[in-house]
Amino acid sequence: MNNLWSTKIQSTELLYYSRLERFNDENCSRWFDLLKVKDGMKVLEVGCGGGHFTNMVKKYFPNCEVWGIDLDTNHINFAKNKCKELGLDVKYLEADINNLPFEDESFDLIFSHTVVEHLPFENFITEQYRTLKKGGHLVIMKVAGGVKDNPYMYLEDEIGKVFDKLEFEDRPIVGKYNEEIEQRLNRLHKYGFKNLGFSYDRFVYYCPDIEDNKQKALQQINLHFDMIRYNAIFNIQSAQNGEEHATELLDLLDKQYAIRKNLYLSGEKVYDYVSSNILTMWADK
Numbered sequence: 001m002n003n004l005w006s007t008k009i010q011s012t013e014l015l016y017y018s019r020l021e022r023f024n025d026e027n028c029s030r031w032f033d034l035l036k037v038k039d040g041m042k043v044l045e046v047g048c049g050g051g052h053f054t055n056m057v058k059k060y061f062p063n064c065e066v067w068g069i070d071l072d073t074n075h076i077n078f079a080k081n082k083c084k085e086l087g088l089d090v091k092y093l094e095a096d097i098n099n100l101p102f103e104d105e106s107f108d109l110i111f112s113h114t115v116v117e118h119l120p121f122e123n124f125i126t127e128q129y130r131t132l133k134k135g136g137h138l139v140i141m142k143v144a145g146g147v148k149d150n151p152y153m154y155l156e157d158e159i160g161k162v163f164d165k166l167e168f169e170d171r172p173i174v175g176k177y178n179e180e181i182e183q184r185l186n187r188l189h190k191y192g193f194k195n196l197g198f199s200y201d202r203f204v205y206y207c208p209d210i211e212d213n214k215q216k217a218l219q220q221i222n223l224h225f226d227m228i229r230y231n232a233i234f235n236i237q238s239a240q241n242g243e244e245h246a247t248e249l250l251d252l253l254d255k256q257y258a259i260r261k262n263l264y265l266s267g268e269k270v271y272d273y274v275s276s277n278i279l280t281m282w283a284d285k
């Protein structure tokens with residue numbers, strides 16, 4: 001049982017809903033092109049969190065055998081329940097990237113999204129190399145600079161002041177294994193990987209004012225503000241004095257959501273947006 005990530009770093013809901021925003025039905029073909037996934041492959045996502053990306057692969061490539069592993073028990077339980085709810089047959093396992101519970105040369109494709117920066121690279125890659133088939137494809141994705149994840153925030157100052165009052169014990173430091181691309185590619189090369197490459201791709205996944213379809217624009221607003229709420233709830237739960245400030249913070253967030261929604265409904269455009277720059281590195285065994 002390991003709940004470090006979901007209790008100290010990001011709640012499962014926060015992670016899941018942020019990914020629901022990031023990979024969606026509109027943009028998933030661009031993500032799938034980066035993975036080079038094809039129907040019929042045996043696919044593994046390592047560090048799959050709540051499983052949204054993994055589920056999307058199964059949804060669009062139903063003849064793939066899809067596996068997701070994560071060390072965090074809450075994440076994996078959530079992923080198992082969610083895929084059942086969605087009627088998708090994805091195999092989720094609580095497991096460690098350092099010790100993958102699979103035979104040698106099991107997978108055609110192994111991928112990860114925002115995991116590589118949290119582990120020493122040697123630990124991250126050894127077991128993926130072992131479990132990838134000869135000729136199999138490895139894809140490593142992470143967010144790399146140029147992130148804009150806060151749309152224009154109404155009531156920003158008031159909300160910021162309440163956040164400032166929250167008191168936290170030391171939180172684990174994450175993302176401490178950042179390395180230059182050339183170092184990572186070099187290590188992959190030394191491991192024996194071939195056909196190495198990388199790209200940067202900008203994804204914009206929230207900008208309701210440029211969406212033609214009103215229902216979809218409102219969906220974007222609802223999802224985005226749900227996520228802001230999940231972030232606040234996680235902070236309230238992890239702060240020592242969270243309870244004291246919960247009502248004030250959640251009321252402000254309700255107001256913030258109402259302001260944005262009403263602006264949209266009144267036809268006033270503000271063009272707030274959320275985007276991230278994704279670095280994808282790939283290699284063949």
Ligand SMILES: C[S@@+](CC[C@H](N)C(=O)[O-])C[C@H]1O[C@@H](n2cnc3c(N)ncnc32)[C@H](O)[C@@H]1O
Nearest residue numbers: 005019047048049070071072096097113114115
């Ligand atoms: C930033 S989250 C990304 C989750 C998911 N890939 C996504 O984008 O939604 C990093 C994930 O790596 C997982 N993780 C960290 N160390 C791990 C390890 N040694 N084995 C398996 N998973 C690990 C964490 O539990 C967490 O779910």
